[in-house]
Amino acid sequence: MNIKILRDYITDPPIELTMFIELSIILAEMVHREHEQNRIIGYLSPDHISVQWEGTTAHITWHTESHAAYHSPEQFARFNLVPSERSDLYALGVILYELLTGQLPFHAENDEDWGTVHTRKVPQPLSDIRPGLDGTLQAILMKLLTKSQVERYQSTYGLLEDLKLYQNMMDNDGAFTPLEVGRLDKIRTLSLSDSWYGRSTEVVQMEAGLEQAFQGMNAFRWVIAKEGTGKTALVHRIQQNVVRHGGRMIAIKAEPFQQNMRCGPILQGMREWVYQLWSEPVELITRLKAKLQAEFGPEMQVIISCWPEAKLLLNNDAKVAHISDAAKVWERFEELLPT
Incomplete structure (x- = not known):
């Protein structure tokens, strides 16, 4: 069984395009599995991912932190937003850029902090590093690396759809046709304003218990309701705050x-x-x-x-x-x- 750390695939010269697309799909499916379990990863890094090529699968070797080069702008408390699944997609974009080019999309110069780098700098165009890349693949990665959560892929569904469509075009003698990236992206998470109207009391109670836990106290909250009434979504909302405070959550x-x-x-x-x-x-x-x-x-x-x-x-x-x-x-x- 050939299992390698993802870091081993970041080479100079970079891996060839066919392998990159296959590996990108494997990684996107890994993130998709975590999100399906209502888990926000929060610390994706090529050092924390193992790849089993024969089984076309990847797994996270769980850690509580990763290098700031792989953090999203909101993980530095920028834009007054909390991390979400879209933060993991940003980190995945950093990893895919590095796999494709052999270098990070952003670099911190001298005493420049990584929060400023991720908020203000833009990546060097992929075509400058790997001439001949078509615009579709560049658009997919740039959508992952967008500063604004709203402009990023909203879920792994849309990303996987685009990657697989691109792979199909590669298999079809490399006949690329323009692809509207994110066209089939499905927003899986609902905001408080459109899904929790009239339930602010429950949200406040859950977040108050979370604050107790951050202070080292015991806190118990029982989430009980009929099937389909949003119990999982309520717990998922709390998980975003847990990740923001550097904690872990078991649901x-x-x-x-x-x-x-x-x-x-x-x-x-x-x-x-x-x-x-x-x-x-x-x-x-x-x-x-x-x-x-x-x-x-x-x-x-x-x-x-x-x-x-x-x-x-x-x-x-x-x-x-x-x-x-x-x-x-x-x-x-x-x-x-x-x-």
């Missing part, structure tokens, strides 16, 4: 079959948290292990019995309290959960 859905599973949705979220944790710096993980051991060490058997994934976070040599009754184990585990 899980309570399925009907979990109703008879004790702590089912909570454990599902905790498993996802452990999975994401391993991409954090070693120093942070070490501090967290020490904190968990100090606070919950004596309860290790109870915790691991109900949450096996926690085994790697706790010291197996520590003295623990043994409880043989399974029902009491779960009762004790529930008592340990924050309230």
Whole structure:
């Protein structure tokens, strides 16, 4: 299985055009999968993406930050906007430009900060670096790199459609016809003004809980409603603020079959948290292990019995309290959960 870090495909001279288009589609599909799960990535970088060429797929090796060269203008709090899926598309545009040319579209000179670079500078035309490129491919990348979120691709749907149409034209003996980029772009996210009219109270309650969490306190909000009433969209709106504050958000859905599973949705979220944790710096993980051991060490058997994934976070040599009754184990585990 040939798996490479995306950075390895940024070469001098750059990769040939056919490979670039195929790789662009693979990367766009990767971003599409994340957005379908209502995840804003927020830190795309060629150093954090692995590519499996045989399986025509790519995966993010999760990190909490990336180089500022791959950030969107709004990630520097410019334009008074919060990051969204369109921020990921901007970062993807930076990566695709670098793949196609072997160089970044923007460079910070001397003490110039990256926020200013992304807000004010424009990329060097692709045709100046790779003469012979047609206007359609340049238009696709320039649309990704537009400063304004409104002028960018609004979703991966439109981007994938354009890339696949371009690939089809390449396969058709390279007979390129003018393509109106973004024509089939579908806006998947709804703004507060057109989708949350009359629900500002719920939004305020959710954001107040989020602010508590930023301050290190526990905050619980239950989102309960009938199917199709916008629960996912409400949670998704909160996720944008989480990313803006440099945090991560785990969103899980309570399925009907979990109703008879004790702590089912909570454990599902905790498993996802452990999975994401391993991409954090070693120093942070070490501090967290020490904190968990100090606070919950004596309860290790109870915790691991109900949450096996926690085994790697706790010291197996520590003295623990043994409880043989399974029902009491779960009762004790529930008592340990924050309230």
